[in-house]
Amino acid sequence: MPQLITPKLSPWLPLLIIGFSISYSITVLTRLPWWTLFVVTSIWLIVSLKLHWGTSASYRRAWPWSLLPLCLWGLYVYLADSFGIVDLGAVFFHLQAGITDHGGSGRMVAAVVYTACMLSLLIAFTWLIRHDHRWRRVEPLIAIALLVTNPLIFGIGQRSAAVVTDDGGWLDRRYVEPVISAQENPPNLLLLYLESIERTYDDPRFGDAYADLSAIGESGKVFEGVRQIDNTGWTMAGMIASQCGTPLMSAGLLHDRQFEPLSTVVPGVRCLGDLLSEQGYRLSYLGGASTEFAGKGLFYRDHGFDNVYGLRELQPRLDDPNYVNNWGLYDDSLYDFTVKEIERLDAESDGPWGVVNLTIAGHAPYGYPAQRCIERQGEWDGVDILYSVECSAWLARDLLERLTEQGLLENTVVAIASDHLTMRVSVWDELVTMDRDNTFMLLGDDLSPKRIIREASMVDIFPTLLDAMGYMPEDSRAGLGVSLLDSETRTLLERHGLADINARLREENVLQQRLWEGLAPQRREADEAANEGEQVTETPSDSADEIIISY
Incomplete structure (x- = not known):
């Protein structure tokens, strides 16, 4: 040869x-x-x-x-x-x-x-x-x-x-089962996830890219310091952290079928949709991308949502079905459908509604600016992520103005959050040198404007949303999170720091088993026995913050 x-x-x-x-x-x-x-x-x-x-x-x-x-x-x-x-x-x-x-x-x-x-x-x-x-x-x-x-x-x-850590339940012992009580005249909820639009863009070196979001924040509560801990750095992980109060730890390596397709997503925890549906909320999710990707449809259907709309459901309704990008609908189309969905829910008058929306304009590496933005901002070079950030911010502001003009935001809590920090983009070299945090702001009739600076993470958004809606969780805690509206109760990051929490996440397996209860083996008998009585803390400094939990 x-x-x-x-x-x-x-x-x-x-x-x-x-x-x-x-x-x-x-x-x-x-x-x-x-x-x-x-x-x-x-x-x-x-x-x-x-x-x-x-x-x-x-x-x-x-x-x-x-x-x-x-x-x-x-x-x-x-x-x-x-x-x-x-x-x-x-x-x-x-x-x-x-x-x-x-x-x-x-x-x-x-x-x-x-x-x-x-x-x-x-x-x-x-x-x-x-x-x-x-x-x-x-x-x-x-x-x-x-x-x-x-x-x-x-x-x-x-x-x-x-998997074989001697004590892999440090975080699980700090998990608090979310419980809420009924209230009179409960508010509606509009939760907008802006893909990868982190608050770090609110910096002079990025020009006016974040200006419209800053303008929105002048009318509500703006939270600074919402960090990204491990297992919250992609879309599904960010949404689960902010709606379930826990990082998303994958089901892999828990059982012999670890790479079979999932039939359910985090079935072992109660999330925002579960709690609100029990209170009579009619819940809808709308996203421009496919709900088949990364289990989004499974998650929302499993956790109390009545309507789940993605690319396959919404594209046929477009005036021009070809007006889509690689991921799905452009945000101007998505927001048009969002307005129509809120109009429908509001007209039914069958109790409060909740709408969760996930955009796509800021998606790395370049973004997907909508046609309305190009008409407003001029020609796009196809690379500049700041152009896409500005588009996402302006469209969100325009959506809120449209809904307000139609009277659709009365008795409604509006939450705006990034799903996670952005991945590699055109300004990556600048971003990685900065103190980065996620966007999170709240607007509502009873939410007076204020800038709140806390060392927090996406898991703290969950109890904060409940608190803002009048469903004050017990001790201001839900999941691993703490309501950021309660200045007296410290968050995990305030107590232990980002590096320590990330280190604990790498060792944790009991919380992972909790998330996937039913798919994974039952917790070890030793863990169950330990949870029946007083919890054992690792260090004296943890004692004051330890929560006694029974199952």
């Missing part, structure tokens, strides 16, 4: 491919400017040629041990380039919840390009190992180093270790 790569091949090309791959990975994983790619590649080539790599007379037909570790590093670099921060929790959850009707066609093209580059790298590295005995000697050590240093391998190891 003829050899495709001969010993006489010049080392220039394979060394260039390896050097370019190394330098590209460095620029993706750090905040170094793009031009350092050429600097690092040049340094690599100079050193390679100086040491005469690939010119050894010794040739051996061998397969490197490093091929698989290189592929795993390539996967990690691809994920980091796509999302900025690689969240293994999101990877596991989407594998199980499903990625049907996803809108990442642009990233699919990038995946093909990455695959071609990885094949080139594997061929180049194999050529080098076969043509240089010095590299053959150290190559097994390189393979080990690539495995040990890969964050994917490290993260999977941490999650696997959590």
Whole structure:
């Protein structure tokens, strides 16, 4: 069989491919400017040629041990380039919840390009190992180093270790079952999730991109300091954290069927929809993307929502069914349907209503500005995320003005929140140097304007919503959250800090079992026995904050 790569091949090309791959990975994983790619590649080539790599007379037909570790590093670099921060929790959850009707066609093209580059790298590295005995000697050590240093391998190891942690119930012991009581003349609820529109954009370096949201906040309560803890950094995780009071820990590794499609989403906890439906609320969810993606439809149907509308339900109703983007409906169309849904619910007069809405304009990496925004803001370059942020903010303000003019927001609590911090976008290098937090604001007849600065997280939005609606939860707590309207009760982050909570999340498995009760094995008898009596705290500093919970 003829050899495709001969010993006489010049080392220039394979060394260039390896050097370019190394330098590209460095620029993706750090905040170094793009031009350092050429600097690092040049340094690599100079050193390679100086040491005469690939010119050894010794040739051996061998397969490197490093091929698989290189592929795993390539996967990690691809994920980091796509999302900025690689969240293994999101990877596991989407594998199980499903990625049907996803809108990442642009990233699919990038995946093909990455695959071609990885094949080139594997061929180049194999050529080098076969043509240089010095590299053959150290190559097994390189393979080990690539495995040990890969964050994917490290993260999977941490999650696997959590299954056998001696005490994996620290967070579960702080979970408070949400309970509310009926009230007279309950308010309606409009909850707007603005995709990836974090409050960090309210900064002079981003111009007026956030200005319309700032204007909305002048009429209500604006919360600063709503951080992103682990397992709340993607859309479903952000919505579940803010409606159920708990981070979304995937069901994987809990049972032998961990990668079968989910039939239900977090069935073990009571969420906002469960509580409000029991109080007679008529609940609707509207989102521009498909409800099949990431289990959104399952979650809302399982937790008390009567109507769940996504791409498949709404696209046929468009005047122009082709006016859609990769993910789904543009926000101007979505808000038109939202107004019609609120008009319908309000006209029925069969009790209070609740509407949850998820936009798409701010979706990374570039956003999807609607036609109404282009007519208002002028031509879009297809890359500038600040253009899309401004579009999302203006459309939200316009929606509230339309509803107010029609008298549809009387006796209504309006909540505006980002679902999570944005992923890699055109201003990523600026964002990652800042103290980032999520958007969260409340408007209503009994909510006087005020700026509230608290160290909080998305789980605190859940009890805050209940409190704002007049359903004050016991001790201002629900799930793992604390009402941010209660200045006396400290949040988890105020008591323990962001780093400590994230560390606890990596060790937790009892709360994970609670979320997926019925899909996962029952809690260990020891855990059940411990929960029947007084809880054991880890340190004396925890004692004052420990909550006694019985099942």
